[in-house]
Amino acid sequence: MALGPVSWLWQGLSRWQQGRVVEAAEAELGRLEGWVGQQEAAARRLAARLTARLAETGGEALVQRPYGWLIGRGLVQRQACADRRCDDGTRLDTGTDCENCANVLHVRRAARIRVAAEVGQELPGLDDAARRQVVEERLQSQTAADAKRFVWRREEARVREAEREAARAAAQERADLKRQAAAVAATVRQALACEDCGQTGAGGLCEACGCRRETETLTVRAVQLVAARTLDPSASAVDVAALEVRVRVAIDRKVAAEWAEFLELSPAELEDDQERADLAAALTAHSTVQQITDQAETSAVAAFGRTDEAQAEADRAYRTEQGRRWFQHNPTGEAAVAAATKASTTARDRVAQHLLTVRLDQLREQATTVRPTGQTGAGSWTDRLPELAARTLGADTTGAVIA
Template identity: 55%
Template sequence: MQQQRRVGLPVDLRLRVALGPVAWLWERLSGWQQDQVEAATKTELARLGGLLAQPGGGPRLLADRLTDRLEETGGEAMVTGPYGWLIRRGLVQRPSCTDRRCGDGIRLDTGAECENCHNVIHLRRAQIGAEIDRELPGLSDDKRRHVLEERLREQAAIEAEGLMWRREQTRAQQARRDAARAAAREQAEREREAAAAAEAVRQALPCEDCGQDQAAGLCEACDHRRQPETLIGEAGLIAAAGSAHLTDPGNVAAATAGARTAIGNSIATAWQKFLQITDVAMLEANPQAAKDAYAFTAFQTAQQAVQEYQDNALEMLGRTEEAEAEARRAYTVEQGRPWFQHHPTGAHAVAAATKAADTARERVAEYLLAMRLEQLREQIAARTETAAPAPWTDRLPELAARPLDGGTAGAVIA
């Protein structure tokens, strides 16, 4: 199946940092090529993570490598085959010696010049000497030594130029990393300051309901007065989701109303119990305290009711055919594990299979409850949209077309 091409870089922040310099090349890849490049990038980041002294620096190091390789190529516009360039050149480490920490003659873990590369000089002397013997046989020792030194100087000049370039690149990379870290610290500090300022403003807001100062928009007492109605509505939905036929509006309404009535009765009972252990005269002398106490009692009762209705709904949905079928399947699978194959009906096998079946049954019940609640909310939203009046922009032509009688015209004029 053809993979869907993604326009933006992967969601993973480490991959976004590493592939940032080649974002334009990424957009030119097919879906399959993007998957391959993403996998290759993850592999290289994992390998770099094992080389670096400090963890977490792999994405930035790989981004610097891609930037340098693009500069060598002449920019993104010069890359005619983005996939091949990324896989075979951009993401590939180029060690100048056998040390796996060496990349272009620079130690990846320290950023310093690779010491092992110095050993290459001795090997190169031997190699150049062998080339001279093949190309110019019969030279005297003095001439051979002269030619050898000349070629070594030429090679050293080439390597010195390359080393100088690499050092400049290393310094530039270090400067970019330092600047990025400084910018990240500044950004984090700005975000902290902005968050602190926003929180201070929010804390200074008065309560929307009672006007109490410094209540962060809603004081605790008013929040308790708001919450019971929300919780009662949620409990009603849960009761309907666990027991009602969702295609029957009357059945759903009956289950919801029953839950609302039951919770209302529970709140009344809890309030009466509270009054029996409280100084009623004190509440009568302080009506606001009485309102707050009632709101808190209603909140606690409704909160407990939601949990009870949820437990009951899960228990009922756990007895559905879907849940029982999944439980039987999980029981059979667990009983057939290799370590139980010789005693599938033994105590340990039965205990493990029973536990697996119970877990599967609970999982299906939770899924069914979530799906039925979503269905109920969609039905409520659909009914709300149907009941909503048409916008004025839609109703104005109809109203304008109606004739005005004398009484109506007089009323409008008046």
């Protein structure tokens, strides 16, 4: 279909030339198919191009060198403007006239009219032939100047592209060096001993010690949550410190009980591996304290949800939701009550969470500088658990933490 208009020229080609023409036609069909989206439409566009080029030449009989004409003129796209879709003033994708070419022609006509007007004003005594000659000379000068500017802009664009490419290469090199430095730093850091227990090759902190640090952070938060729920805002730092002692003792007792239960299930696996035993103890303590902290936060939010501020906000949200226009016809209906209850609960929880946050900030601002004599920081759970398991606790302290 595509080479149908040049079937007479095809007979004048050798077998090798026919193969090259087929390759060129297939390549051009692939390009056209990318514009039009269908193979048959691309073939029709290429056939129309060959027909137009033959008409431009004057017919197949005037083509003296069929192979050169097909490869160099008939099959190739000729852009009449800067648009990549233009082919002799026709859009490849739509088949309509190229708008950019029309703009170029309009600009050229406008330039000719402007130059003619300038020549008429500057040289009013010229006849038509001389005026046309002067106009053509000035247009040629402007065209040459435009061509020079185009070449200059193209060279400038190439220089800028080279600069951007160099900048990208430099940025890539810096990124590679940064990654290499990070890899070296990670290797060095991985070779560091643990800051807490001295284990070699722990990357500065082994898993067990890291777990202990997280457990201590959770313990501090649990203490703050219990203090926020049970102590008045006017409580002194001494009261907070005393409560911290009681909460820590209760947490230690709970951790010791969980560790004892764990040892009953798998005592033999940890007898000959102290490292695994330390890690198991740290993980057990972390899991237990995490549960205690979650329970303490739930209890604290519930306690602040029973305050007057939270209840007042819940009542306002209930009335607001119940009074919306889509419930005005039946404010006590099932749908209205359900929506109002949901809004009330959400408002109460929001206020309770806000009050808890404010109270925790107050507790953190209180410099807990007063600590009972003899209190020690958190150490190895493996060393502390046997001692903790032997302690006795009051029911009130245990309930305050677990509740």
